[in-house]
Amino acid sequence: xxxxxxxxxxxxxxxxxxxxxxxxxxxxxxxxxxxxxxxxxxxxxxxxxxxxxxxxxxxxxxxxxxxxxxxxxxxxxxxxxxxxxxxxxxxxxxxxxxxxxxxxxxxxxxxxxxxxxxxxxxxxxxxxxxxxxxxxxxxxxxxxxxxxxxxxxxxxxxxxxxxxxxxxxxxxxxxxxxxxxxxxxxxxxxxxxxxxxxxxxxxxxxxxxxxxxxxxxxxxxxxxxxxxxxxxxxxxxxxxxxxxxxxxxxxxxxxxxxxxxxxxxxxxxxxxxxxxxx
Amino acid sequence: xxxxxxxxxxxxxxxxxxxxxxxxxxxxxxxxxxxxxxxxxxxxxxxxxxxxxxxxxxxxxxxxxxxxxxxxxxxxxxxxxxxxxxxxxxxxxxxxxxxxxxxxxxxxxxxxxxxxxxxxxxxxxxxxxxxxxxxxxxxxxxxxxxxxxxxxxxxxxxxxxxxxxxxxxxxxxxxxxxxxxxxxxxxxxxxxxxxxxxxxxxxxxxxxxxxxxxxxxxxxxxxxxxxxxxxxxxxxxxxxxxxxxxxxxxxxxxxxxxxxxxxxxxxxxxxxxxxxxxxxxxxxxxxxxxxxxxxxxxxxxxxxxxxxxxxxxxxxxxxxxxxxxxxxxxxxxxxxxxxxxxxxxxxxxxxxxxxxxxxxxxxxxxxxxxxxxxxxx
Numbered sequence: 186x187x188x189x190x191x192x193x194x195x196x197x198x199x200x201x202x203x204x205x206x207x208x209x210x211x212x213x214x215x216x217x218x219x220x221x222x223x224x225x226x227x228x229x230x231x232x233x234x235x236x237x238x239x240x241x242x243x244x245x246x247x248x249x250x251x252x253x254x255x256x257x258x259x260x261x262x263x264x265x266x267x268x269x270x271x272x273x274x275x276x277x278x279x280x281x282x283x284x285x286x287x288x289x290x291x292x293x294x295x296x297x298x299x300x301x302x303x304x305x306x307x308x309x310x311x312x313x314x315x316x317x318x319x320x321x322x323x324x325x326x327x328x329x330x331x332x333x334x335x336x337x338x339x340x341x342x343x344x345x346x347x348x349x350x351x352x353x354x355x356x357x358x359x360x361x362x363x364x365x366x367x368x369x370x371x372x373x374x375x376x377x378x379x380x381x382x383x384x385x386x387x388x389x390x391x392x393x394x395x396x397x398x399x400x401x402x403x404x405x406x407x408x409x410x411x412x413x414x415x416x417x418x419x420x421x422x423x424x425x426x427x428x429x430x431x432x433x434x435x436x437x438x439x440x441x442x443x444x445x446x447x448x449x450x451x452x453x454x455x456x457x458x459x460x461x462x463x
Numbered sequence: 464x465x466x467x468x469x470x471x472x473x474x475x476x477x478x479x480x481x482x483x484x485x486x487x488x489x490x491x492x493x494x495x496x497x498x499x500x501x502x503x504x505x506x507x508x509x510x511x512x513x514x515x516x517x518x519x520x521x522x523x524x525x526x527x528x529x530x531x532x533x534x535x536x537x538x539x540x541x542x543x544x545x546x547x548x549x550x551x552x553x554x555x556x557x558x559x560x561x562x563x564x565x566x567x568x569x570x571x572x573x574x575x576x577x578x579x580x581x582x583x584x585x586x587x588x589x590x591x592x593x594x595x596x597x598x599x600x601x602x603x604x605x606x607x608x609x610x611x612x613x614x615x616x617x618x619x620x621x622x623x624x625x626x627x628x629x630x631x632x633x634x635x636x637x638x639x640x641x642x643x644x645x646x647x648x649x650x651x652x653x654x655x656x657x658x659x660x661x662x663x664x665x666x667x668x669x670x671x672x673x674x675x676x677x678x679x680x681x682x683x684x685x686x687x688x689x690x691x692x693x694x695x696x697x698x699x700x701x702x703x704x705x706x707x708x709x710x711x712x713x714x715x716x717x718x719x720x721x722x723x724x725x726x727x728x729x730x731x732x733x734x735x736x737x738x739x740x741x742x743x744x745x746x747x748x749x750x751x752x753x754x755x756x757x758x759x760x761x762x763x764x765x766x767x768x769x770x771x772x773x774x775x776x777x778x779x780x781x782x783x784x785x786x787x788x789x790x791x792x793x794x795x796x797x798x799x800x801x802x803x804x805x806x807x808x809x810x811x812x813x814x815x816x817x818x819x820x821x822x823x824x825x826x827x828x829x830x831x832x833x834x835x836x837x838x839x840x
Contacts, residue, residue: 201694204705234690239535250694250706255687257538258696258706259531260561266495266528270535270543271687273519274493278688296531299524454519461514462468 192224199223199233201253208247210318212406214365214391215245218312221368222283223252225375237280239268241293243319244393245285245312252283262293265300268307276306276451279379286313287325290346294326301355301384306449308378309386311348314393322396329432333400341432349441350425352386359385360442362428364413365392367438374440383449390436401433468515471651478616478642479546481649482572483508485620486544488651490661491570492518493541495532497525497551500584501643502574505546526554530571534558537567538693540664540686542624546572548643549582552591552598559633560599563720565695566674566682568627568664570620572636574643575750577822587640587751588822589798595635596779602717604724606630606731607779609637611753613647619776625662626731630723631681637778639798641751641825667691672702680723724780733776734785738764742771744839745791746818747807749775752825756796759831763839770835775803786810794834798822814838 200223209215226236233254240249242261249256259267264284272280282289289297289311300307316334317323324334327345334341352360359378363371371389378385392398392409403409413436420427421439428437470484483505486494494509496502506522513520519536523529526547533543547555552573562569577583578590591598595607606626610616616638627634651657667673667683673693676682682702685691698706699713724731737757739745744763748756753774763770773785781803786793787810795804796818808815818834820826 201692201705233692234688237687250696253692255538255691255693256695257535258694258698259534260557260697263527263531263558263561266523266531267535269521269523269528270493270495270532270537271539272535273521273532274536274539274541274543275688295524296528299528450521454514454521458514458517461511462517 195227196223199226199253201251204251207251209244210395212392212394213244214314214393215248215312217365217368218310218371218389218391219248219251221372222310222375225372225379228376229379231279231379235277235279237271237278239264239271239280239282241284241288243285243288243317244314245283246288248283262288262291262296264288265293265296265307265309269300269305272306273451273454281308281310283310284312286311286327287317290348291326298355301352301357301386303450304356304358304383304447306382306451307384309384310375311386311388312391313348313388314391314397316393316397318393318396322400327430329430331432334397345430347425347429348386348388349428353442356447357386357442358383358444358447361440362388362390362438364390364417364436364438366410366413366417381445382452383447468512469654471653474649474651475646476613476649477504477644477646478613478638479504479574479644480508481613481616482546482620482636482638483512484651485617486570486624487512487516487518488657489542489621489624491542491544491624492516493533493536493543494518494545495521495523495529495536496545496547497523497529499548499551501576501640502546502548502572502638504643505572526551527557530555530558533569534562534567537569538687538695542628544570544572546574548574549576549578549584550580552594556594556598559605560601560603561697562633563599563603563605564697566631566684567633568631568684569633570623570627570636571633572638574638574640576640583640583823585640586823587798587825589639589750589752590802590822591637592778592797592799592802595637602721604721604780605633605635606724606777607635607637608733608776609750609778610642610776611750611774613642613645614649616642617649617651621657621660622733625660628662628664629681630727631684632724637750639751645751673704674700675702676719676723680719680726728780729784731777731780732782734782735774735776736785737772737774739771739773739789741769742789742791743769744794744835745771745773745789746794746796746831746835747773747775747803748796749778749803752796752798755825755828756831758828759826759835762828762832763835768835768839781806783810792816792838794818794838796826796831798825
């Protein structure tokens, strides 16, 4: 068998293939992210029973339903605190939160901020497609100023989150951003982050041609990918201003923060138990 | 677990502390919460005590996160609890629905205070009785328990955790502003004695699907990290746990979620019947309020009025058979505008009267006596 066939076979063990086809639209970027994630996990040789995937609600929130590990499709915005409970109770498990921008940063924003501050040992895969896809393309906390959505018919007056800046400001030890065009960099980034401790955030700019692209003159999946290809700039040392996303502007990608040695909440609590039992 | 930190003997505790200690004795080893009066001493006790017995305490960013965390922890097999009050319980209702739908054992302490909104943070209220069952969207059953003294606040925690595990359901453990902060003597029996009372989570048979119920309508719960490849979703789902968005799946699942509780209601019910056998008038009461009611009933008896008290320890599922079995008239004494009154009226063939106070303090025994006199004349 070719290497390709081998990989496919192994990946299928990690997928609930009986649930396919998935709910995602043709041309959606979430599958690319899931593929990169699974390949990274397989490369890391993580035993399936040691991996937990938690999602919230929305298009990306459906990911938990397709990975063949202990997986939880929780309530809107609550994937992170659910994952905190799992990880804190069972620190030996690899707990990954796989969810979308609206889920993690709007309704779930308070949980993101505080879990990052406490430095829980979680890997956050944040798929940013600039919109609420599942509900039909309303503007969200990441929609660029000026963009057209079903709730910003005259252009978005709102300002989007600068997610890497937010995560770094909270002390997250690993922060990266890629697009669905950067499949290898993304896979390597997840591979690296899986082996680290603490609150690790990877933002993936992803295409939603169905409800976002078509209202912003990028009707086809290809035109969105071309936008990512032409406008992305890799700059690991980007300033916070440069990380900001603007309507049809440059997308600065890279590994913005990678520091070791910051104890996670779970590690610090081991000391609490030791003191309490003295 | 360190033996030296497990308690036994006599203590002078508040309701909050007794509930926390009862939970630890009943095997609770995971607590996530957010401080709010008058439940905060539950959190403080857990922060102090859980790490001593090898458990985990975390103060979350809000009540929404707190209940989400204990749902996650419960899936790992830990007996998990949170405590809150007033606005906090309103915030938790979203994820109470998730716990109901995904069938996760939890204990949620709600120390009821004067409400609506911020209301009377430090004072008693009983306005959350309907919310305890109807707070989250959808049609579902959960179990609600409500002690009326500090010893019972400790003892009843065994029932709370056992019922949660037995029926894979969240249990609402009501306290109130009075019980939360009132101190009484509590006896903690020797460890061997209370350990026998703990019912462990039942395990799945070989090949049993995660939502495939046993005869009793309750599916055994698989645990995270054991290779089950669990999938749980708040969406309507089939026995594998996979979304199944059809009227048929909805009918089957929602009926079972309700019936797994209602078909066992007689096993769940707990009440205190006080001088009810020959009573012409029975005062229905619960929680801190019931202590004044009992004193009021005693005063009425001294006057020759055949009064009694029915104290609901189980609020939900509503112990309706204890209403239908008597041919007495009823007074429902509660610290709200009238909630359990409607349930009693539904099941009683006789007259049902109200005795309400909006909260802040309980009725006096004289208030109760006055109402008994009025309705029995």
